[in-house]
Amino acid sequence: MRDILFIERDPYAPIRHCYTISKILYQGKSPFQEIQVVESPEFGRMLILDGVVQLDEKYEFLYHEYLAHVPLHAHPEPKNVLIIGGGDGGTLREVLKHDVVERAILVDIDKEVIEVSKKFFPTLSVGFGDSRAIVVNEDGYKYIQDYENEFDVIIVDSTDPVGFAHVLITEDFFRYVYKALKNDGIFVAQTESIHYHLDMVRTTQQRLRKVFPIVDLYTSIIPIYAGYWWTFSIASKKYPVRSPIREVKVQTKIYDADMHEYAFLPEKFYDKLVNGDYKY
Ligand code: AG3
Numbered sequence: 001m002r003d004i005l006f007i008e009r010d011p012y013a014p015i016r017h018c019y020t021i022s023k024i025l026y027q028g029k030s031p032f033q034e035i036q037v038v039e040s041p042e043f044g045r046m047l048i049l050d051g052v053v054q055l056d057e058k059y060e061f062l063y064h065e066y067l068a069h070v071p072l073h074a075h076p077e078p079k080n081v082l083i084i085g086g087g088d089g090g091t092l093r094e095v096l097k098h099d100v101v102e103r104a105i106l107v108d109i110d111k112e113v114i115e116v117s118k119k120f121f122p123t124l125s126v127g128f129g130d131s132r133a134i135v136v137n138e139d140g141y142k143y144i145q146d147y148e149n150e151f152d153v154i155i156v157d158s159t160d161p162v163g164f165a166h167v168l169i170t171e172d173f174f175r176y177v178y179k180a181l182k183n184d185g186i187f188v189a190q191t192e193s194i195h196y197h198l199d200m201v202r203t204t205q206q207r208l209r210k211v212f213p214i215v216d217l218y219t220s221i222i223p224i225y226a227g228y229w230w231t232f233s234i235a236s237k238k239y240p241v242r243s244p245i246r247e248v249k250v251q252t253k254i255y256d257a258d259m260h261e262y263a264f265l266p267e268k269f270y271d272k273l274v275n276g277d278y279k280y
Helices: 061-074 090-095 111-120 125-129 140-146 163-169 171-180 198-211 257-263 267-275
Strands: 004-007 018-021 023-029 034-040 044-049 052-056 080-085 103-107 133-136 151-157 181-193 214-221 229-236
Touching: 018 034, 023 111, 034 111, 044 111, 061 090, 061 151, 061 181, 061 214, 061 229, 061 257, 080 090, 080 140, 080 163, 090 103, 090 125, 090 151, 103 140, 111 125, 125 133, 140 163, 140 171, 151 171, 163 171, 163 181, 163 198, 171 181, 171 198, 181 198, 198 214, 198 229, 198 267, 214 257, 214 267
Parallel strands: 080 103, 080 151, 103 133, 151 181
Antiparallel strands: 004 018, 023 034, 034 044, 044 052, 181 229, 214 229
């Protein structure tokens, strides 16, 4: 069998990844984006949106476990969780591992991503069948504006903040998030890599600091995302976030109480990064 080479079109990174794939399982175009599913001998199935790899079956846990479990363990009782984006279901799956979660609303603008995930990524889309899950196909930026004092945790699991996702890192959006959270709520968003996207990480952190009293950054190394040293920006109205405040009972591959703490950068370097003193 001949290999097919897939070259990722990541408009947001200074290098190109080239994958050896064995099969193209799906190609389609939704009203919002181009959707592809390919099979790689090394990474398993991969979901590609507008030419950018969103996840692979082998390493997706390095992203979804961190995105969901850090904010959820920093909150004493996250009953009501909102996920913006995340149509593949990976974040929803992790959120629903918490028995304390009573309701998880997933708002993804593109219902075709959800359909594709249900068909090709059964290990990610498991949560869609859970009675606590509610799916809304709307623009998350607009959806959130209708809520006040509603959610315990809000998670943004978006594509790169270019195109329709770019509004999800604006100060306006963060103000809507603040309003939609309860008075002890926590917000988290995936915010790209430290080295290839430093300006964006810095700007996002600075904007969050204008809105929330507690803002921090934690990271995970993700082998398939260009830049690799991936960041998650977290903001909290009340609780400190650097350590879990509930016992970790969820079954995971990498996340636990020690990895929660290890994910945060030492304060001194974190400040240097956000203040713009980290130069290279
Ligand atoms: N969402 C974030 C993917 C970022 C990928 N960016 C990149 N490779 N340049 C992933 C969605 C998984 N639920």
